[in-house]
Amino acid sequence: MFTKNALTVAEQVSQLQERGLVIKHPHIAEKYLLNISYYRLGEYWYVMQQDKENHIFKPNSKFEDVIALYNFDAELRLLLFGVIEKIEISLRTKLIYHLSHEINPWWFQNFELFTDSKALVKTLSNLEAEIERTKDVSIKNHKKKHKDDGRFPPAWKSLEQTSFGALSKLYGNLKNNVASKDIIAKEFGAVNHTYLPSWLQSISQIRNFCAHHSRLWNRNLPSTVKMLSKPPNPWITDAENVPKQSNKLYMHMCLMKYMLNTIKPDNEFTERLEALFTKYPNVDLKALDMKPNWQQEPLWK
Known part of the structure; x- marks a missing residue:
């Protein structure tokens, strides 16, 4: 059974940071996530993950590269x-x-x-x-x-x-x-x-x-x-x-x-x-x- 709850944009940013994505400006990242969904951006950061089951990012993976x-x-x-x-x-x-x-x-x-x-x-x-x-x-x-x-x-x-x-x-x-x-x-x-x-x-x-x-x-x-x-x-x-x-x-x-x-x-x-x-x-x-x-x-x- 699916049990995940929706996260706020602040929680989304924190989760990405915990998983190893470098985010220099969390407030700017929040603004992006308010206009481009987490799920949509996930299609671009997926290749940056070294552990795709646990969604752990490769070293030096950057949010700005995802946006680019x-x-x-x-x-x-x-x-x-x-x-x-x-x-x-x-x-x-x-x-x-x-x-x-x-x-x-x-x-x-x-x-x-x-x-x-x-x-x-x-x-x-x-x-x-x-x-x-x-x-x-x-x-x-x-x-x-x-x-x-x-x-x-x-x-x-x-x-x-x-x-x-x-x-x-x-x-x-x-x-x-x-x-x-x-x-x-x-x-x-x-x-x-x-x-x-x-x-x-x-x-x-x-x-x-x-x-x-x-x-x-x-x-x-x-x-x-x-x-x-x-x-x-x-x-x-x-x-x-x-x-x-x-x-x-x-x-x-x-x-x-x-x-x-x-x-x-x-x-x-x-x-x-x-x-x-x-x-x-x-x-x-x-x-x-x-x-x-x-x-x-x-x-x-």
Whole structure:
């Protein structure tokens, strides 16, 4: 039976000190703990503990290093969120453009184009809820003007209301004989439809971590991404080791960079990532699986 009681912030600070965490300014630490929960910060000091069962810290473990690591992770999420935004907008645009021309503006309602009908029903149900909730003027005007039309608004209106996760599911659920599926993959440098669905799924999950302020540093990520053996665009030199590395953030950031290079070749992802690492020199980059001289890789140049 769980018997622990809630601790005041002063008691939390005392407990951390008793366990060996160096806290120079307890009152400042209390202020942090009033704004960032003990449990959330615990995800960052966990690696500093030498006895994880009794929560005893390694010698010279400092509260200020915990906060630096927390701040680094927060800034990393903001950086990646901006990158993912560009990928999301590009994916949405490509889906709307190519499939509306290949099929028609209501392709996303056509069950004959999709492999999993149940998954499509769920996607459309969520889309319908988003459209009902939205205050978007174009949707309201469309409904008012075409109230006798039982269909969703056309793709260029409807799919602006849905999430990256839903877009990635729509793409992945398309039958492989839909020509646009390969066209979109090629435009992202993925050669064909075999690879892109797993990339989008990976990036969608990282986007959710960013949106919900969840830790990315030292997190194990899904390792099911399918990697190209010979990418058509600049990639990394140790690509043969990708399957062993794909559960850490570095490889997923490589995928983001690869896709971003097709969207905005003059992007500043490398420079901004390097600046972040320079700002927080004490952060252990091995927890992200960053490679030595990663910025010299063809992909990141």
